[in-house]
Amino acid sequence: MMTRKTKTTIGLIFLNIFFIILCFLTLVPILYAVSVSLNENNSLLSSNFSFIPKNFTLQNYAAVFVEKPIMLWLKNSLILATSTLVIALGTGIPAAYVFSRKSFVGRKLILRTLILLYAFPSLLSMTALYKLLSPMGLINTKVGLIIVYTGTEAVFALWNMKGYFDTIPHEIEEAAMIDGATPLQIVIRVVLPLAKPTIAVTAMMVLIYVWNEYIFAINFMTGSDTYTLAAGLYSLQATEMNGSWPIFAAASIVVSIPILIVFFALQRNMTTGLTSGGVKG
Structure with missing residues (x-):
């Protein structure tokens, strides 16, 4: 008869196998794109397709930097x-x-209004945004697009960070105040280090949104020299159909590399918990 420890070990083995298979399935589209990018033949779907290119070449990557304005889009x-x-x-x-820390008149109303505005589909607000930015000459400019992106992501940052600040015990700040720390020092030296993850x-999340967003980019940026990477790829797809x-x-692979680098650079902080930060502090 199997012991409880043995059952747990077998369960973990099957769970790990399941996640390995799941990871492989999610990587199939990426592996497919890599295979196509390294193939000399101009084929997307064919009966003799294989993940290992039969006519291996790096010329496609060279063409991305030579023939396409990828660096300008970057x-x-x-x-x-x-x-x-x-x-x-x-x-x-x-x-x-x-x-998170202060109580004032209209606090709940403001928070509910912000979450309502954030939940509103951005596609439906495109006409209104265009009419607001057009008289100010902000169409086809980076400033106009930054205003649009910031208006959305600032609300996301507020709600995401507020939820975390709510979990930080007030006693930690009170202890720092007893030790003589000023409110600014409490925020900079106590709260923000705990909130680093x-x-x-x-x-x-903000970076991924801006990096991948193309609906506003292709509508508010009309010139190819003002395209973002996402908008540039969209236009490239439209012109590369034949x-x-x-x-x-x-x-597509080249565009994904910067985000992967940032992700791995932030991975340690993203996996650090609040408890360990409080203990170390």
Whole structure:
């Protein structure tokens, strides 16, 4: 008769096998794109297709940087992502702390209004945003797109950070105050270090949103020199329907690399818990 420990071990083995298979299935589209990007033949679907390219070549990746303005699109995306990230976190984090720690008239009404606005489909607000930005000359400009992105992501940062600040015990701040710390020092030296994991997750979510967003980008940015990476890929797909799918696949892989680098750089902070931070503090 199997012991409880043996049953637990067998259960964990099957669970690990299940997740390995699940991870492989989720990687199939990525592996497919990599295979197409390394294939010299211009084929997307064929009966003799294999994940290992029969006509291996790196020419498609070279064509991405030589024939397509990928570096210009990368520059535009970096400017938009960095600006949106700084403004959204710079306004969302202080606002989240205030809403978490302070009580004032209209607090609940403001929070409910913000969540209602955030839940409103952005696609339905496109016409209104266009009419608001057009008289100010902000259409086809990075500033206009940053305003649109920040308006959405600042609310997300506020709500995401507020939920985390609510879980931080008030006793930690009270202890710091007894030790002579000022309110500003409490926030900078106590609260923010504890909130580092959530700040990392929030920053990552904001970055992914801006990096992948293309609906506003293709409608508010009309020139190819102002395209973001997502908008550029969309236009590339539209023009490559009868062209080179391997080049499009290569461009898709190249666009994904910066996000992967940022994710692995933030992975340690994203997996750090509140309890360990409190103990170390």
